[in-house]
Amino acid sequence: xxxxxQRIGSIVFRSPVTVGAGPLTGRLDLLKKAADCGAxxxxxxxxxxxxxxxxxxxMYAERGGYFFNPSDTRLDYRExxxxxxxxxxxxxxxxxxNILGDGANVDSWIFLADLMEQAGADxxxxxxxxxxxxxxxxxxxxxxxxxxxxxxxxxLAGTVISGLTSAVRIPVWVKFSGEGTDTAALSRTAQKxxxxxxxxxxxxxxAFPIDIYQGGRPKMAAMQECSFGGINGPGIRKPxxxxxxxxxxxxxxxxxxxxxxxxxxxxxxxxxxxGADLIFMHTQIMLEGFEIIPKFNDxxxxxxxxxxxxxxxxxxxxxxxxEIPANELDYTIGPPAQVDTERCVGCGTCAKxxxxxxxxxxxxxxxxxPALCECCGLCASLCPKxxxxx
Ligand SMILES: Cc1cc2nc3c(=O)[nH]c(=O)nc-3n(C[C@H](O)[C@H](O)[C@H](O)COP(=O)(O)O)c2cc1C
Ligand code: SF4
Ligand code: SF4
Numbered sequence: 001x002x003x004x005x006q007r008i009g010s011i012v013f014r015s016p017v018t019v020g021a022g023p024l025t026g027r028l029d030l031l032k033k034a035a036d037c038g039a040x041x042x043x044x045x046x047x048x049x050x051x052x053x054x055x056x057x058x059m060y061a062e063r064g065g066y067f068f069n070p071s072d073t074r075l076d077y078r079e080x081x082x083x084x085x086x087x088x089x090x091x092x093x094x095x096x097x098n099i100l101g102d103g104a105n106v107d108s109w110i111f112l113a114d115l116m117e118q119a120g121a122d123x124x125x126x127x128x129x130x131x132x133x134x135x136x137x138x139x140x141x142x143x144x145x146x147x148x149x150x151x152x153x154x155x156l157a158g159t160v161i162s163g164l165t166s167a168v169r170i171p172v173w174v175k176f177s178g179e180g181t182d183t184a185a186l187s188r189t190a191q192k193x194x195x196x197x198x199x200x201x202x203x204x205x206x207a208f209p210i211d212i213y214q215g216g217r218p219k220m221a222a223m224q225e226c227s228f229g230g231i232n233g234p235g236i237r238k239p240x241x242x243x244x245x246x247x248x249x250x251x252x253x254x255x256x257x258x259x260x261x262x263x264x265x266x267x268x269x270x271x272x273x274x275g276a277d278l279i280f281m282h283t284q285i286m287l288e289g290f291e292i293i294p295k296f297n298d299x300x301x302x303x304x305x306x307x308x309x310x311x312x313x314x315x316x317x318x319x320x321x322x323e324i325p326a327n328e329l330d331y332t333i334g335p336p337a338q339v340d341t342e343r344c345v346g347c348g349t350c351a352k353x354x355x356x357x358x359x360x361x362x363x364x365x366x367x368x369x370p371a372l373c374e375c376c377g378l379c380a381s382l383c384p385k386x387x388x389x390x
Contacts, residue, residue: 022072
């Protein structure tokens with residue numbers, strides 16, 4: 001019989017579906033909702049040692065596209081401690097806390113981790129991830145490396161991780177930014193420094209949405225000016241999965257919570273097949289509600305039973321068996337596309353492909369000229385009726 005439950009170190013995750021740190025994990029009522037909906041874990045919203053500037057929530061969503069946030073609120077560590085105690089009293093859902101110390105000041109990280117351990121948190125998640133640094137160089141106003149920029153300095157990251165792992169008993173997970181980061185070096189450093197696992201990856205930095213009819217001013221409600229900031233949601237899924245895979249290949253025994261851009265249960269399975277043990281989501285839950293979590297859990301369990309997987313770990317990294325370097329790709333040109341005329345409904349999608357000289361629509365059906373087909377496969381991936389085969 002298949003199970004969604006996994007034990008990783010000292011933590012039992014009742015489901016692989018977790019809620020990443022963000023607005024959804026910064027209030028007790030929301031944590032309870034996540035627990036009631038069957039999340040395997042939550043990562044409580046960023047709790048910094050020093051507050052670098054006022055925390056104000058600013059967000060923008062382009063449906064089906066990207067989610068942009070140049071700024072968000074942060075928690076005061078006293079609030080976080082109260083929330084950890086309250087949520088751990090009422091649920092068996094695992095609770096991690098996303099903490100952010102002051103750059104290389106290891107004591108500031110230990111201070112936070114120690115508090116969270118005493119409050120009953122199951123683990124801490126180090127924020128080497130925040131894409132919204134106070135200054136353009138990635139520094140905090142106080143001059144130290146901040147959030148995502150820490151990922152770019154594996155030595156600094158290693159000092160913080162090993163300082164923490166020798167000071168606290170709870171597992172230390174490392175959430176990092178894949179931007180400008182040597183993921184393999186960081187993952188190996190994390191493993192050597194005693195980290196419990198990696199959380200890959202946080203939002204890349206993108207340009208703010210603009211109104212082209214207003215001279216390019218920010219299209220953010222009530223904002224005349226804006227900074228560049230975190231991009232989340234569907235557009236980052238494939239880069240995220242590559243970074244999960246890089247972390248897994250560099251340190252195969254180090255567990256991974258993978259995410260970024262997951263919006264469907266199938267995406268969760270993809271991310272596991274690229275090397276994750278658990279997945280996290282944020283944007284999709286923001287847009288559709290916590291009620292999607294049970295749908296993910298039901299889908300995953302049904303999928304595992306149908307496909308004969310007993311455990312999540314049996315699916316971990318499977319896609320990488322099919323990965324080869326680009327110079328080993330099969331560069332021979334295979335047989336041309338073939339149209340199954342029974343399935344073809346003549347929608348014309350394939351015939352619109354601008355570079356392709358081989359597809360025409362004749363008598364309401366697609367027709368391929370085999371002599372002109374380059375066997376690129378694009379038409380087959382676009383056909384809504386799966387009418388094109390090779
Ligand atoms: C408004 C907002 C605030 C966030 N705050 C945090 C945070 O405090 N700490 C953190 O590590 N990640 C934070 N994230 C990143 C998310 O946890 C997640 O890594 C990111 O949104 C990508 O996943 P998604 O595409 O499923 O949203 C935040 C994301 C959003 C949208
Ligand atoms: S495989 Fe490529 S070249 Fe061949 S018909 Fe399809 S789109 Fe055109
Ligand atoms: S996209 Fe598929 S269904 Fe549409 S015309 Fe081409 S083969 Fe037919």
